[in-house]
Amino acid sequence: MQIAxxxxxxxxxxxxxxxxxxxxxxxxxxxxxxxxxxxxxxxxDAVGAGVGEHxxxxxxxxASFPFYPAAEPPVDAGIVGxxxxxxxx
Amino acid sequence: xxxAxxxxxxxxxxxxxxxxxxxxxxxxxxDPRGKxxxxxxxxxxxxxxxxxxxxxxxxxxxxRMASGLKDCPVDAAIIGIxxxxxxxx
Numbered sequence: 001m002q003i004a005x006x007x008x009x010x011x012x013x014x015x016x017x018x019x020x021x022x023x024x025x026x027x028x029x030x031x032x033x034x035x036x037x038x039x040x041x042x043x044x045d046a047v048g049a050g051v052g053e054h055x056x057x058x059x060x061x062x063a064s065f066p067f068y069p070a071a072e073p074p075v076d077a078g079i080v081g082x083x084x085x086x087x088x089x
Numbered sequence: 090x091x092x093a094x095x096x097x098x099x100x101x102x103x104x105x106x107x108x109x110x111x112x113x114x115x116x117x118x119x120d121p122r123g124k125x126x127x128x129x130x131x132x133x134x135x136x137x138x139x140x141x142x143x144x145x146x147x148x149x150x151x152x153r154m155a156s157g158l159k160d161c162p163v164d165a166a167i168i169g170i171x172x173x174x175x176x177x178x
Contacts, residue, residue: 008176015169026121042090061151074147074154074168
């Protein structure tokens with residue numbers, strides 16, 4: 001998983017039927033010292049995250065697992081946790 | 090998932106049998122503000138998208154979970170047509 005900040009959202013009316021009802025957010029991956037790390041991407045939200053929050057997200061087919069067995073959405077990035085805080089020792 | 094703009098089409102007569110009747114498009118990834126970045130991709134269209142539209146592209150094994158692509162040899166699929174992108178950063 002990677003740490004990221006939610007920086008925006010995406011609206012798509014015409015989409016895969018298994019994406020209907022899912023929230024698509026733009027996340028900016030971060031380094032542990034909160035600097036941008038690489039390009040922003042679109043991730044599906046599985047935990048009720050919102051713009052401005054720090055989250056961690058999973059890449060790959062695993063991003064669809066939170067929605068099993070009701071749906072198998074075609075997603076390759078998904079937010080699976082909202083971070084309260086993190087500390088580096 | 091990536092945001093991308095459709096920049097062209099691909100025609101291939103000789104191809105894997107599971108790709109017969111698939112619509113193949115050339116897309117260029119963009120950042121959330123619409124600026125092109127990165128390498129061009131060939132993606133299978135599952136939502137009737139067209140040249141010039143901004144779309145949502147899923148990559149890797151998750152692309153096979155898009156509608157109609159079960160067991161197809163693909164690693165990028167267009168799964169949504171983007172209406173709006175909001176970035177608050």
